[in-house]
Amino acid sequence: MIKDVFTKENFDKLDSVIQEYKGKPGPLMPVLNEAQKIFGCVSIEVQKRISEELKIPLAEIYGVATFYSQFSLQPNGKYVIGVCLGTACYVKGAQDIINKVSKELNIEVGKTSEDGKFTLVATRCIGACGLAPVLTVNEDVYGKLTVNDIDEILSKYE
Ligand code: FES
Incomplete structure (x- = not known):
């Protein structure tokens, strides 16, 4: 919990x-x-x-x-997964990435998993557009993603 x-x-x-x-x-x-x-x-x-x-x-x-996006209404999970939905990431398929993470972890965007482990958020441009589409897990940054990379990334935190 x-x-x-x-x-x-x-x-x-x-x-x-x-x-x-x-x-x-x-x-x-x-x-x-x-x-x-x-x-x-x-x-x-x-x-x-x-x-x-x-x-x-x-x-x-x-x-x-x-x-204001710096405030959240519930405590964040141990790992906060941010998927950038800025323009550069969006055109490179960030929506598919966020959908995949949401499905794999069974949490909606903006929500935390029941076990308190993961929070999934959509972020604005994080200034790494050259790596679009980009996903962050706390301080770790992953770029040039496809939906096929998601399982492997998530498995590092499970
Ligand atoms: S739009 Fe995603 S890092 Fe800039």
Whole structure:
């Protein structure tokens, strides 16, 4: 199962971050950024706490948390698989790559596997267009992929 990050200790940390920014202008982004670091995500529970403490409507916080790609709503898996859907990768078949990974791991884009091992995300251009189509697993980069390469790559992390 996914490791429980929603501990009292982490909520205490969040509370002290909130105290630090409370009363200052524009507290929401810095608090969300810190929350993302503390919990590895800004889940609804986390957003609720921020909403109560900063007196900002939950809907507004949810809007911000879902708009910016640096925030995720659930904890990431041990391995985050990013498939670039930037233009160069897209024209070279990135959609097929992402479909294949999704099928092999049985997870939808943006979701984490039940065992907490893999998270699959679509990314914007990561600046490696010469290697299109590109897939990353945490810090590892794989390029010039075809769907036939996917099984072998995934097997390294299983
Ligand atoms: S479009 Fe994928 S790396 Fe640039």
